[in-house]
Amino acid sequence: MSDDREFDRMLEDELSALPPPDGAVREVTPWRRAMGRVVWGIGLTTVTVSALWLDYILPAVGTALLVLGFRTLRRENRWLTACWALSLWDAALFFLGCVWDSTVWPDPPFALGWAGRLIRLALAFCLWRGVRAVRRAAGQPPKAGAAGALTLFLAVLCLPTLLTGAEVRLTGLLLVLPILVLYLCILRCLARLPALLDGVGYTVHAAPVRLPDGAVKALWAAALVAGVLLAGALFCRYPMEWAPVEAGEQAGLEEVRGDLLALGMPEQVLDDLAPDDLAGLDGALSVTVRATEEFFSGAPMTREEQLLLTNVAVELPGGHWRIIHHFLWQTDPGLRTTECVKLWPITEERLGGWRAEEEFTGRLLYDWQGTTYTGHYYRISKEHYTSNTAFWGETQNSDVFAVFSLPARGENCRGYLIYGAELVEEGWLLNSWSNYTHQVRWLNYPAMTAMEFDMSGIWGSECTFYTAQSAIQFLPQEE
Amino acid sequence: MDDRELLELLTRRDERGADELLRRYGLMLRYIIAPILSDPREREECLSDVVLRAWDRAGQYDPARGGFAAWLSAVARNTARNRLRAGGADRETGELDPTAPDPAPGPEELVLREERARRLREVIQSLSGTDRQLFYRKYYYLQPTAQMAAELGLTQRAVEGRLRRLRLRLRKELGGERDV
Known part of the structure; x- marks a missing residue:
């Protein structure tokens, strides 16, 4: 042990003359990695690319990133704790939706999709409040414009469904294009959030974990694959009733x-x-x-x-x-x-x-x-x-x-x-x-x-x- | 105000430079110092030392060798570590031993150190992303296992295991002893 300690000290000494490069210095923070995951998670869970199962794969990755990101930040303030809980609910709903889609049952109930949308809205709101709280705790002005804009954007998108009580699909280039451009602008601002908060992020205390990130990712992927395969195998058929033909039925x-x-x-x-x-x-x-x-x-x-x-x-x-x-x-x-x-x-x-x-x-x-x-x-x-x-x-x-x-x-x-x-x-x-x-x-x-x-x-x-x-x-x- | 303007203030020894340095990088400096020095009073003193050193040595900063934040983090780390060692030496002996040999390295050792530094640089470059982060956090920032584990999304046990493997690899590739 003392030999190890001696070796460690020797390395510590030698590194005094070999400081880490800029990239490595930027990585050593409790905040950047978690916030990066949150931002990527939001992007991947809201963008739909309907090809090569990307409309499932990208949100699956995004959902896992949201859970992992908020897991690190969950003890920072009550808003970020709420984000962590909501990201877990979101993951559960996503899992349910994926499994449902592997069966021949009719489309999932409207309430399921609606619940998912409300969770995303609540998550954006809590993120906004959480980032403001982090800045306030660090003595900075409490602002998180991108997260606030995202909350507003998602709330406006929910309005038609809320008013009509039915699923409303936006169609038409003139309507969809401005919304898409606006959304991309918000995502761009969100992408700058981790860098913008680098200064105050050093006050964040990362929460300890019981399962390593790698294990969470592997479990999530395995659960999704197993759930989809199992439900697909068990519920890929109509329930049929069979009975032996009565002897002499054409008598x-x-x-x-x-x-x-x-x-x-x-x-x-x-x-x-x-x-x-x-x-x-x-x-x-x-x-x-x-x-x-x-x-x-x-x-x-x-x-x-x-x-x-x-x-x-x-x-x-x-x-x-x-x-x-x-x-x-x-x-x-x-x-x-x-x-x-x-x-x-x-x-x-x-x-x-x-x-x-x-x-x-x-x-x-x-x-x-x-x-x-x-x-x-x-x-x-x-x-x-x-x-x-x-x-x-x-x-x-x-x-x-x-x-x-x-x-x-x-x-x-x-x-x-x-x-x-x-x-x-x-x-x-x-x-x-x-x-x-x-x-x-x-x-x-x-x-x-x-x-x-x-x-x-x-x-x-x-x-x-x-x-x-x-x-x-x-x-x-x-x- | 960006880093260039901040540096100009520090080089001109303008008092606003120190304030701005603390405003912009104070939290980062505290983050670097905290795992190295456990005593809160000592941390505050160390932070003052770091600001003073940055103030004094701003002219030595060479942008070609890296960003200002990296330079500042090096100043903070080395200042805190020096304080730690000085405190340790004081506690161990109370005073300097006048019969101790001159600690300055001779020419032969300087050559050996150069060679070791080159090999260490090569080893660091060959590490995977997570291992490199662990390496810097452990040996440069002197972070405790619990902090490394939480910030990297690993369990403490996993971090300990990785560090053990990392140490074995480094020993194998660097020779293990200072004077080998």
Whole structure:
């Protein structure tokens, strides 16, 4: 020990002639590092760059910097203590938001986003008061203009939401550009804050820590990654209910079944029909079938999932028709997250000649260890939405969507949708489409459902989802 | 008023220079002196010494060798350390030993010191950012472990561990003993 002390003394002596350079002298302060983190934290948590997940990564870094910065300053005065508490709340809300975005649940509640905004506002206010208190304690005039301007700026931005009680998005270059310029000016002033306070910063007493900064950063990153992966794995599917198919459920309908088989109805489709749907086909005059096989190529590209899409039009007496869109996974579907079937039925408003008759129904089935299970779609509904595609630009749409998740295990996953229509005017094409969307790549963050992907209008070979289209099209008189 | 104007005042031995020096750098000087001298009265005296030295030696300041704040921090550190050593020597012996050899280094030792300083400079430059900060805080500013840990966001144990590794490395690269 005395040997170490002797060595230390020798270094201390020698350093008298080797003073540190300017940069090292500037670093030796209790304030600069913490304030630098706070300023960077504010910048990174308020700027949104929506590319390459930067809208998550940058705020995650910023949130951690805010926590670390205020952790050092937390014992300086009560305002900075409040900043530290608020930064922890902000981190908790950010974590919740990140985890939420990895699930297929609907958007987080409005209150969550609103709470986050209020916390940022309160944090800016407490920072302003805290810096003033530090200056006052050092015998300097209490001022922190940049932090005050930031508080005012955030308060003004909150006003529209506060007045209307709803989320207000600022749009339009003439409005957004001045706000952006103003915000950048405030950030620029904030960036000068650590240097501006260098003189008074020497009075600050850094608070001791139990966990080193590095450990806090590693824990934060690990918690975010684990939370997102875990929630993504547990909540990437719709809750589905499955039950074994009752034995002999089509009993009493043998004659209808025989007639349809004779008219050319595929046996697989017949087997899968619910008794009510089969009974509704009694008295069929003709059956027209169009079948296609689709390959869902995902990553790695060597794997291919094969989906058989069978579209059936059944003619009934009196100009009534039943259209069935059936699908069957002939191989393992791969990723079993969310699926969606979007229909463009013959009764679409822009087409003439047909009148809608019955609601859209259907069911799902799969086989597992010799037993066939069935379940309802999670939801079948008509959705009104706006999509933006490269081909058509922004369009208003109204389509029927059936959304569901395949069972976690099981083979021959299949299902169908059926609806009725009446031909009210001769000469119109029978033209019914199904669009089956399936996830082909595992990376899906923020989590998007198959239906949201379909609605978005995103298109391309590198997408997380792939949509297979199939249709049945013919002139009824010609078949 | 910027550093250049402050220096002009000090060089002209204008009294306003001392006031301005204290106003601008007083808190920094106190921050540097505090870990070295524990007695509050001694700290105040040391601060007065530092201001006096800056006042006397402002003409020696060479901007080409570094910023004014760095020069001033060197004055403060060395003044405080000299006071610490003087106080320690007084406490140990009470008076100077007239039979003690002349402490001024001979020509051979001067060459050795030059060589050691060069090697030390190289070692400092090769340190990582955090290690370099720890090095200066420990050996130049003589800060206690608790202060270093809090200001660098580390636990005291982590600082002690890093300093131990740093000392081992320095011993290995510098030879360990003054006269080696």
